[in-house]
Amino acid sequence: MTKAPTASDVARRAEVSRSAVSLVLGGNAKKARLSDETQERIRKAAKELNYRPNAAGRSLVRGRTETIGLVIRDLDLIGVDPFLLPLLKGILEATRDQGYRVLVESIREGSGDPFGDLMDSGRIDGMIVENPNYGDKSLRRLIKSGRPVVVMGSQGLKEEVSVRIDDFKIGFVATEHLISLGRRRIAHIAYAESGIYAVDLRFRGYVEAMRKAGLPIEPALVTHANFSMESGYAAMLDLLGATPLPDAIFATSDAVAMGAMAAVQDAGYLIPRDIAVASVDDISAARFFRPALTTVTSEPYASGKLAAEMLIELMSGQKPGNTSALVDTRLIVRGSSVEDYSDDLLQTAREIRATK
Amino acid sequence: MTKAPTASDVARRAEVSRSAVSLVLGGNAKKARLSDETQERIRKAAKELNYRPNAAGRSLVRGRTETIGLVIRDLDLIGVDPFLLPLLKGILEATRDQGYRVLVESIREGSGDPFGDLMDSGRIDGMIVENPNYGDKSLRRLIKSGRPVVVMGSQGLKEEVSVRIDDFKIGFVATEHLISLGRRRIAHIAYAESGIYAVDLRFRGYVEAMRKAGLPIEPALVTHANFSMESGYAAMLDLLGATPLPDAIFATSDAVAMGAMAAVQDAGYLIPRDIAVASVDDISAARFFRPALTTVTSEPYASGKLAAEMLIELMSGQKPGNTSALVDTRLIVRGSSVEDYSDDLLQTAREIRATK
DNA sequence: GCGGTTTGCTAACACGAGTTAGCAATGGAA
DNA sequence: TTCCATTGCTAACTCGTGTTAGCAAACCGC
Known part of the structure; x- marks a missing residue:
């Protein structure tokens, strides 16, 4: 020792x-x-x-720690939503290349000024905040103070630097896809915790697609889950109680959709024949469920990487060229919505084997 | 600013x-x-x-940073294996309660003394290393130097403090389960990167169960994948080329098993009728696949929490009571191996709904 | 041999905190 | 009045590093 x-x-x-x-x-x-x-x-x-x-000695005199913070809203989210994995990977890769370390933090709710505490603790030079609650006082104050913060999602502040995906479009595209397949009674499983910008936008996209097609929003077909598969299963049980049954589901994350699909199948219905399913994220398991999951990518890997790059730029002093990046999204149609889909899985597998 | x-x-x-x-x-x-x-x-x-x-000032004079490092072997692992989520959650929870922060690091291979570099960088007080390669020079030196390190897995050193699961038993139990169902041609999908203690032990458990049942180990039925679902799919394609076909698969992680199951289904075979599947981890998706996945829990949440608690004890100066904790494992039988399984999912779902 | 430049190095300060020894003032006892 | 104890506070050191001003010696030109 x-x-x-x-x-x-x-x-x-x-x-x-x-x-x-x-x-x-x-x-x-x-x-x-x-x-x-x-x-x-x-x-x-x-x-x-x-x-x-020694990092402490150096950080003291330089005024920089060469470390960034990644703030995740909720510890429970960390435990279950696979969506975080590629996000984390993207951030770790981008920061490592620039010599930065990553401190992972979860925010304890309702306690004073958690974002300020972390930012001014002298442990980090800047932070990335993953889909914070909209309107969080502590976070908003921090952003307005001009400190290096990149928001994944949005607080709607003119001072903020953010990486967003077009969540309205996501909701719209997914719902429109289901409508284009002839579905009429399309249910939506949103997050129980409202107040998250991305989540609310997806809901609005859903509403707009329905409205455009002249379809009514039925309160009985809009329900909630948190981010876990279990809660998706439970939410689906609610929806299966509706009469007539919904003929499609738009779930706000793949994890929730997977729970919902299991519930549908356990109830003896066929996907997509009886009920089509579409959701958001394209986590790696989405391709491997059977039927495979139709989903709109939220590009977590690319988003994480981009957020880290923007933060590093920000910490170096210069305002980044664009303070608000919009990551492109893309509908990936698979078997959970279209019967005779065929994936590129076999091709991918061959490539994997070829490189072995 | x-x-x-x-x-x-x-x-x-x-x-x-x-x-x-x-x-x-x-x-x-x-x-x-x-x-x-x-x-x-x-x-x-x-x-x-x-x-x-300021943390730097304080850490300088106190000689402690109140931060621990979590070292993950490979960035690609972070990107894809959902097994890491509950692990991370367990570590974050335990450390947060004790006022510690967590720095997540991946080790760049082949570069000097990465473990020593991190440990003596003055950024952390101790570290948890997730399933390191067996025999890693840099890590072994660090452990022998007596610094606070908790290994998840093992390096087989008498000086080490470790949280292990009984990987031999895991391999044995899973394989024995398949044998007890009357399967004879049981294939094994291991990790391509050998040299990881846990992985090798699982393989030995598989071998022992086969030997005990008087079944031969057929080289054509032992193949490899990395931690991704894609590689599980690819590995299964190899196995599907064997004649006669295997009648069961023991995969070394749920993620790999999920890829393999998709390949089996895509080839037109039925699970478990034609091929039964068992694996390790019990990631949250395992319950929601259809058929649901028979698996041996590796208790990542409990392991992570325990590792963090042991590390904190270690950093406080005292040698922990037991330097080697063995986390209990448990076979969870589901539909991928037994046709008429029934889960407690409905009950769980009802409970979730009740608390809403 | 003198003034000026270059070479080679170090003393000293700063960063922000924690900790210890001890100063000055007061109070009480003899 | 003298001595000692207590109270209330601070000067000064420490941790490990980065940086700047500047000292001493050597060298150069005349």
Whole structure:
């Protein structure tokens, strides 16, 4: 349990001052006119001692921590929604390439000023906030203060820097797809926690598509779930109690849709013949359910990566070119809505095998 | 973009020394005999300025960062295996309760001493390593140095502190279950990256169960995938080329099994009639696949929580009572192996609805 | 040999906090 | 009055780093 060596230890070993060590290892040896021979001696000593500059010391004097925070609304969301995986991967990849670390935080609700606390704790230089509640006081104050924050989703503030997907379009496209298949009684499973911008927009997209097609919004066909598959199953049980039955479901996430599909099948109905299903995210399991899930990608990997890149730009001082990026979305039609779909799965599998 | 206030700012405002501020806010006012009136003044000033102690300054003098590292072998794993979600949740919950933060890192392979670099960077006080490669030089050195490391899995070192599941038993139990159903030609889909302790043990469990039943291990029935569903699909295509066909599959993770099941179904075979499937993890989707997936839980949530608790104990200086915790596992039989299974899903769903 | 430049290095300060030793003032006892 | 104890507070050190001003020696030109 030896303590980590410091720059002083290196200095002692190389028989120079501690300043010299900082200068050489910081790449400013030339400016300070240190002789090649001395530089070599310092580098050698550092390597022998396995010296690694202490982040706290460095962060103190530099005023930067080289770490960003990823704030996730709810710990329960972390536990269950696979949508977070590619998001996290995108963020980790982009930050790692730039030498940043990622601190994952969940916000405890209703406690003072959690966003400010995290931002000014001196642990991070900036943060990415995943789909926060719309109108969160603590977050809004932070954004207005001009600190480096990238919102995934939106708070509707002119000061904010955000990565959004067109959630209205998502709701509209998914619903319109179901309508185009001749479905009339289209149910919607939204999130129980309202107040999340993305979720509300998807609902509005659904409403607009229905209205455009001249279809009524039936309150009995609009229900709620949280982000878990279990809650999707439960919500579907409610919908299966409606008469007449819905002939299609638009669920607000793949996880919820998977729960709902299981409920439909357990009740003895066929997908898509009796009930067609469409949802949002394209998590990896969506292709492997049978029938495979028709879904609108929310491009979590690309979004995460983009958010991290924008944040890094922001932290470097410059306002990014566009303060609001809109990630493209795309409807992926699969067997849960169209009977005779055929996937590119076989092709993908062949490619995988080829690279083995 | 106002700068965060420091203890000096608070001191100035309260018209006291900076020391007094540290003493009061650090809870040592009594020891230093500061008058109640002064204490009040300091607390008021701190609140008015919205003062938050800087983590770097504090960590420097205290020698602790109040942050732990979670090291995940591979970024690609993060992107796709839902098994990580409950694990992450367990770790976040346990650490948050104790005032710790979590830094998520992936290790870049083959680069010097990545574990040592992270540990001695001054960013973290200890780390949890998720299923590292067996025999990793950098990690083993770190463990032997006695620093606070909890391994999920094992490196087989006497110095290590680990949270393990009985992977041999997992492999054995899953395979034995398939055998008990009368299956004889049981295939195994392992991980392509060998060298991971857990993975190798599962394979040995499989071998032992087969041996005990007097069944041969056929090389053509042992194949590999990585952690993705895609690779499970591809691996299954290989197995479907075997003659005669396997009549059961033991896959090393649910994600891989899901890919494999899709391939089986796409080829026109019925699960479990033609081919039974069992795997490991019990990710949330396992219950919602149809047929639902027979699996041995690896209890990722409990494991993560336990690992975090052990690490915190370790960081506080004391050696934990047991340096090697074994998380219990359990076979969950569902429709992918037994035709007429019935789940408690309906009951669960009713409970969810009841709490709404 | 003197003034000026260049070379090679270090002392000293700063960052923001926690902690200890000890100063000054007051109070009480002898 | 003198001595000691207590009260209320702060100066000064520490942690590990980055950076700047500047010291001493060597070198150059005349």
